[in-house]
Amino acid sequence: MKKIALLLAALMALTLLAGCGGQPAKPAEQAKSKxxxxxxxxxxxxxxxxxxxxxxxxxxxxxxxxxxxxxxxxxxxxxxxxxxxxxxxxxxxxxxxxxxxxxxxxxxxxxxxxxxxxxxSGLSIVVKMDNNNIKDFKALEGKKLAVQIGTTGAMEAKKVKDATVREFNTAPEAFMELKAGGVDAVVNDLPVNEYYIAKAGAKDAKVVGEPLNSExxxxxxxxxxxxxxxxxxxxxxxxxxxxxxxxxxxxxxxxxx
Incomplete structure (x- = not known):
C-alpha cells in the first residue's frame, strides 16, 4: 500500500508540472540598481x-x-x-x-x-616665481595667457586688452606651458591654482593679486x-x-x- 501511495504522489507531481508547462516557477527578478x-x-x-x-x-x-x-x-x-x-x-x-x-x-x-x-570660488593669476611685473589683472594687458578651454578663466582672459590667449584642454597643460616659459601667466580658479602650487610648483610659481570675482x-x-x-x-x-x-x-x- 505504501508503494502504491508513493506512486500516486509521484504521478500527481508530474501532472502538476505538466499543467505548468513542465517548467519550475522562475524566481522573482531582482530590482535593478539605480x-x-x-x-x-x-x-x-x-x-x-x-x-x-x-x-x-x-x-x-x-x-x-x-x-x-x-x-x-x-x-x-x-x-x-x-x-x-x-x-x-x-x-x-x-x-x-x-x-x-x-x-x-x-x-x-x-x-x-x-x-x-x-x-x-574666484579667478586668480599664477606667474613664475621670478616674475615681479604682473601683480594684478590690469597688468595682464598685452601678455601671453594660458587658460583651460571653456572655463570662466578663458572667458575673462579674452577680455584682457591686447592679450594673447592660449587655450588648453586641461589645467595641468596650462601650468606646464607656464613652467616652459611659453606664456606669462595662467588664469584659473583660485583653489586650482593654489593646489597646483602646493603640490607641484611651490618653488617655481606663485599666485598674485586678489581674486577677480566671486564664483x-x-x-x-x-x-x-x-x-x-x-x-x-x-x-x-x-x-x-x-x-x-x-x-x-x-x-x-x-x-x-
Whole structure:
C-alpha cells in the first residue's frame, strides 16, 4: 500500500508540472540598481583628477557626487571628458548629470539646470616665481595667457586688452606651458591654482593679486530633468545637515567651509 501511495504522489507531481508547462516557477527578478552616469573633466585638481597610482578618479567633486548619489540611493559612475563637451553630452543624454568645478552663469543656465551652489570660488593669476611685473589683472594687458578651454578663466582672459590667449584642454597643460616659459601667466580658479602650487610648483610659481570675482559651482542636469535636480538639491541639503559635506570639504581643503 505504501508503494502504491508513493506512486500516486509521484504521478500527481508530474501532472502538476505538466499543467505548468513542465517548467519550475522562475524566481522573482531582482530590482535593478539605480545608476547615475556623471560627467566630469578629470584634470581640475583638487576637484577632479586621476590618481597616479590607482588610476581612479578622485577629488572633492568626486567624493561629493558619490555622497550625493548614496544619499539618493544611486550608484554613481564617473565618465571623464573634455570640459567643453560636458554640456553637449548632457543635452544629448549621454550622461545624467555633471560635476566639474563648473561656475553657475546665466549663459549656462539657459542650457542646463544647476543645483544649489556647493562651492564658492574666484579667478586668480599664477606667474613664475621670478616674475615681479604682473601683480594684478590690469597688468595682464598685452601678455601671453594660458587658460583651460571653456572655463570662466578663458572667458575673462579674452577680455584682457591686447592679450594673447592660449587655450588648453586641461589645467595641468596650462601650468606646464607656464613652467616652459611659453606664456606669462595662467588664469584659473583660485583653489586650482593654489593646489597646483602646493603640490607641484611651490618653488617655481606663485599666485598674485586678489581674486577677480566671486564664483559659485553647481551640479548640472539636462534642462528637462527637473526631477533629478530636485533630488540632488535635497541630497545636498541633507549632507550639509548631517556633517558629511563638511568632512569632505576638510579632507580636500584642510579647513571648514
Amino acid at each position: 545608476v547615475l552616469n556623471v560627467g566630469t573633466d578629470a584634470g581640475f585638481a583638487p576637484f577632479e583628477f586621476q590618481d597616479e597610482v590607482s588610476k581612479k578618479y578622485v577629488g572633492f567633486d568626486i567624493d561629493l557626487m558619490e555622497a550625493v548619489g548614496k544619499q539618493m540611493g544611486y550608484e554613481v559612475k564617473i565618465q571623464s571628458m573634455g570640459f567643453d563637451g560636458l554640456i553637449p553630452a548632457l543635452e544629448a543624454g549621454n550622461i545624467d548629470a555633471l560635476i566639474s568645478g563648473m561656475t553657475i552663469t546665466p549663459e549656462r543656465a539657459k542650457k542646463v539646470n544647476f543645483s544649489k551652489p556647493y562651492y564658492k 559659485e559651482y553647481g551640479i548640472a542636469t539636462a534642462k528637462k530633468n527637473t526631477e533629478l535636480i530636485e533630488k540632488i538639491n535635497k541630497a545636498l541639503d541633507e549632507l550639509k545637515k548631517n556633517g558629511e559635506y563638511e568632512k569632505i570639504y576638510v579632507k580636500w581643503f584642510g579647513k571648514k567651509p
